[in-house]
Each structure stands twice: as C-alpha cells, then as structure tokens.
Amino acid sequence: MSEETELIIQSSTEVAKQLDSTSEEQGIFPRKNLELLAQQGFMGILIPKPYGMGLPARVFVDVVKNIAKVSPSTAWIYVTHVAATMAFNTFASQSLKDKYMNDLVNGKLLIGAAGTESVGGAINAVLNTTAELKGDKYVINGNKTFITGVGELDLFMIITKIVGQQKPGVILVEKGQTKVGQKFVSLGMKGVSWGELILENAEVSKDNFIVDDSVKFLGVLGRVGMLGVSAISLGLAEGAFEEALNHVKSRKLGQNTLGSFEGVQIYLAEMSAKIEAMRQLLYYAADQLSTQNPLPAVLKARIFITENALDVIDKALRITGGHGFSNALKIEKYYRDARAPMLHFQTLEISKKVLGGILVS
Numbered sequence: 001m002s003e004e005t006e007l008i009i010q011s012s013t014e015v016a017k018q019l020d021s022t023s024e025e026q027g028i029f030p031r032k033n034l035e036l037l038a039q040q041g042f043m044g045i046l047i048p049k050p051y052g053m054g055l056p057a058r059v060f061v062d063v064v065k066n067i068a069k070v071s072p073s074t075a076w077i078y079v080t081h082v083a084a085t086m087a088f089n090t091f092a093s094q095s096l097k098d099k100y101m102n103d104l105v106n107g108k109l110l111i112g113a114a115g116t117e118s119v120g121g122a123i124n125a126v127l128n129t130t131a132e133l134k135g136d137k138y139v140i141n142g143n144k145t146f147i148t149g150v151g152e153l154d155l156f157m158i159i160t161k162i163v164g165q166q167k168p169g170v171i172l173v174e175k176g177q178t179k180v181g182q183k184f185v186s187l188g189m190k191g192v193s194w195g196e197l198i199l200e201n202a203e204v205s206k207d208n209f210i211v212d213d214s215v216k217f218l219g220v221l222g223r224v225g226m227l228g229v230s231a232i233s234l235g236l237a238e239g240a241f242e243e244a245l246n247h248v249k250s251r252k253l254g255q256n257t258l259g260s261f262e263g264v265q266i267y268l269a270e271m272s273a274k275i276e277a278m279r280q281l282l283y284y285a286a287d288q289l290s291t292q293n294p295l296p297a298v299l300k301a302r303i304f305i306t307e308n309a310l311d312v313i314d315k316a317l318r319i320t321g322g323h324g325f326s327n328a329l330k331i332e333k334y335y336r337d338a339r340a341p342m343l344h345f346q347t348l349e350i351s352k353k354v355l356g357g358i359l360v361s
Contacts, residue, residue: 005059008045012063015040016070024073024191025333029152033074034081037067038107046082046224047089051101057286061231068235069242072337073191075235076344077110079228080148080192083345084111084157087221088172091211096172100155110152113170113221114144114197115159115214129199131171132163133206138171140202143181148344150195151180158199159214168214177202188336223294225345226302227285233309233341234278236334241271243329244316251323258319267315274312278305299355306341306348313338 019033037043044052046060060082068075085104088111089097103109120126129142140160147156154175162169181196211217245268248259258264285301288294313335317324324331342348 009062012066016066019071021071030074043107044105051105057289061286064231065235068232069239075232076192083225086224090220109154111155112149112153113157114147129160131160137203140199144197147197152193169212170210170217172208189340229341230301230305233306236338237309237312240313240316240334271312274308
C-alpha cells in the first residue's frame, strides 16, 4: 500500500476511538458517528473518481474492521451506505449522479436498498411491490421488510416489479415518499433501525428510474456489501480476541494468571490462527473486487469469516467466563452482533448455495 493509504487506515483507528459505542445498545441510530466519518472523508474512499477517492478495497475493509471493533452498528450503516452508493454510481443516469453523488460521498445524504419482502424473503423470489408509469411519474405500492435504516436513511433504491416489463427494476425514492411500518428489536446491531418500509401510491419522477435489471444491480450491491460485512465480522473477532487476551493476562486465580493455564493458551492459539486466516482471505477477496469475476473470492471470504468469527468470539466467551458473559467486557456484545453478518446481503446459506453452483458449473 502507498503511504497515503497507510495513513488513512491509521487515521481510521484514531477516529474510531472517538465514536460513541454505547448509545447503539439503546437502539439509537448512530448518526453522530456517521457524521464524524463523513467529516474525515471516509464515505468516499472506495467510490470511484471523480466523485470519490477510488482507493483499493483493502483500505475499505481495514476501515470497516476498525470501526466495527468500536461501534458495530456504525460499521453496519457505513457498509450499507458505501455498497448502495457504489451500485447507484454504477447504474444511475448522469443526471441522477449529478444530483446526488456529491452529497452521498460527503455523507450529507445516506442511501440504502430495499428488496426483501415477507412473501419472497432474502432471495426476492416473489415481489409484490409494483411500479406503474403514469404520465411522467412512477406510482409505487408495496411493503418491504427487514430494511436497514428505516426512518433514518435519506434515499432508498426500491426493487420492484415494473408494470409492462418482464424483469424487476430499481427506482430511487426519497425518505419523505415512504412510511415506516413495524420496527424490529434485534438480538444485536441494535442501532441500525431495522423495520418495514411502506410505499402507498408513492409518486416518483420517471427520471428516478435506475436500472431495468435488478439482478445486475444486486450483483454490485451484494459484492461490496458482503465484503463489508466480512470486514465487520473480522473486526468483531479481533475485538473479542483482544478483550480476552487482556483479561487472561491480568485475571488471577490464586497465584497464577488465567493466561498461564494450558487450556487457555490453546484456545488463544486457535483464535489467533483463525483471525490471521480470516484477515488474509479478506485481503485476497478485496484485491479481487476490481477484477472481472470477483464473486467466488468474495463468497469464500464471507462464508469462512462470518462463521469463524463466531467461533473465535465463542472461545473468547469461554475463557473469560462470567466476566465475558456479563457486560464487564464487550465480548457478549460482539457475540450478539456477530450473528447479523451471517444474514445480510443474502444469507450465509444462500452464499454457500451460490458458491457451490459456481464450483460445479
């Protein structure tokens, strides 16, 4: 990496220390944290020029990892925004990009995507949301569920059936044109504002049409998103390992530290080895993002890292005992938050199915 990128990664570690890491557990959306990241220029590091910095994906994943160790919910919204901005930049018309891209890269606007519906689940097998062109406007009706940033993000790219077209398309909708349905209280990542997004006769300019092929759109969104959530998982695993290591070095049982016990050392060795394997696989997938066929590498990273992060955090919980199980350490929070990356930007099982299909094709 260049000196510039090394400085950016180092600065992300320092900025992460300034993030509020407590309010997200109260279900508070981490807006101030995101504003701080935007002020420091992190929203645009992966976004191609001329709008963003167009830096290597390795920089992006390191930044995400550093944020996740302090505030996982902030990292989640950050990844969502960057992935959605990348997809928007890839498919939106030049007029839409002229209107929104600078504000997206500067963090003045936050964007996400809305595909999942209760009738079709994560694979969008069935879509009930429809958009019908009437004059110079699309009229959109439908309900989306388990959408990140409901009531908080400024823009949503809606995956919808287009009346008169065979394939689902994607249309940009502003927050004011949507309603908030049920909000979900989740096991972890409590600050990301998951819930139902409702569109009732939402009138959107026909110029807000982004792309007529939602599969291609989801390909770009998903690759960046899965790379990002893999980095979140690595950050959670690293954070749990560091908490556990510091604890066993200082915690005494009689005259001996907890870290002096052979069983604890064996667990630490296994955790350290897995974290290094996760890191190297993540870097490999990040390097592949700019190639013609990055999907296999991204899927392998997502599958391996999200599953093994949970194993590392579980071992951290075991060797810290009651301290790790309580909120005296952050390990119990990491344990809850680590479940989310196995579900978002397609479920882990779908990732395995897709990769398996690629392998046998």
